[in-house]
Amino acid sequence: MKQKIETVKTLLDAVPYINKFKDDIIVVKYGGSAQTSEELKAKFAEDIALLRVVGMKPVVVHGGGKSITDMLSALNIDTHFIDGQRVTTKEVMKIAEMVLSGEVNKDIVSMLNTQGAKAIGISGKDGNFISAIPKDIEKFGYTGVISDTNPDIVYNILDNGFTPVIAPIASGSTLGHPGFNINADLAASKIAVALKARKVLFLTDTQGVLNKDMNLIKTLTISKVEELKRDSTIHGGMVPKVDACIEALRGGVKKAHIIDGRLEHSLLLEILTSSGIGTCIEL
Numbered sequence: 001m002k003q004k005i006e007t008v009k010t011l012l013d014a015v016p017y018i019n020k021f022k023d024d025i026i027v028v029k030y031g032g033s034a035q036t037s038e039e040l041k042a043k044f045a046e047d048i049a050l051l052r053v054v055g056m057k058p059v060v061v062h063g064g065g066k067s068i069t070d071m072l073s074a075l076n077i078d079t080h081f082i083d084g085q086r087v088t089t090k091e092v093m094k095i096a097e098m099v100l101s102g103e104v105n106k107d108i109v110s111m112l113n114t115q116g117a118k119a120i121g122i123s124g125k126d127g128n129f130i131s132a133i134p135k136d137i138e139k140f141g142y143t144g145v146i147s148d149t150n151p152d153i154v155y156n157i158l159d160n161g162f163t164p165v166i167a168p169i170a171s172g173s174t175l176g177h178p179g180f181n182i183n184a185d186l187a188a189s190k191i192a193v194a195l196k197a198r199k200v201l202f203l204t205d206t207q208g209v210l211n212k213d214m215n216l217i218k219t220l221t222i223s224k225v226e227e228l229k230r231d232s233t234i235h236g237g238m239v240p241k242v243d244a245c246i247e248a249l250r251g252g253v254k255k256a257h258i259i260d261g262r263l264e265h266s267l268l269l270e271i272l273t274s275s276g277i278g279t280c281i282e283l
Contacts, residue, residue, distance in 0.1 A: 022055035024198035029188035034261030063184035064104035127153030132170035144180025149194035193251030203261030208279030
């Protein structure tokens with residue numbers, strides 16, 4: 001009986017947040033362990049399905065760097081990184097698009113459909129949703145920076161009751177252009193701004209933003225983030241994630257969250273409970 005009462009309390013705790021975020025677009029950057037563990041994949045799919053059931057409009061943006069690297073290795077195609085970013089030759093671009101838009105995207109779509117989330121997979125090329133320019137063509141090849149977004153196709157998918165699953169591949173500006181490989185964190189940020197999303201959440205392999213004592217910082221402002229970057233409290237792979245959060249906030253998104261994708265039901269715990277589990281950043 002005690003367990004049942006606790007379950008009811010949890011449901012009651014969620015009600016204000018369900019009412020608050022009903023009909024809002026929630027962009028989720030899906031990656032890390034949550035994308036590779038079969039158990040966590042199932043829990044993630046359940047979370048997305050539940051968010052849809054209670055009236056929210058989740059949009060999933062995914063990465064897939066490890067899958068790209070594995071495929072390139074299997075095909076004996078050289079790949080290397082500069083400053084943590086993949087150098088995308090034309091040959092690598094073809095493989096990246098095949099893996100992201102084909103294998104990874106459709107695996108996520110199938111997983112969500114199995115849980116009743118009614119998903120449809122697209123890339124930034126579909127409906128000319130995302131256009132990009134080279135980050136530095138000589139240094140990074142076809143690694144791109146988003147220059148324009150046309151969110152109509154995503155709005156249409158949402159309006160018809162489906163969950164969009166987006167591969168971070170963008171269109172080039174000329175006929176026959178192979179397209180651009182886009183950093184998934186930055187793609188999620190730009191997509192959240194374009195869709196006028198209420199929230200953007202980044203699933204990571206850490207609790208969130210940590211202080212120098214390795215304790216979780218639950219709330220931050222943009223100014224505090226910049227301060228923590230200057231004193232190297234925020235460093236390494238966390239820097240591009242907080243930068244993506246800041247870009248989204250400055251573009252009109254209300255809140256950005258960095259949460260631990262290694263925890264079961266991390267999305268629901270962050271969105272639908274009063275305590276949350278990760279770091280929330282706001283203006």
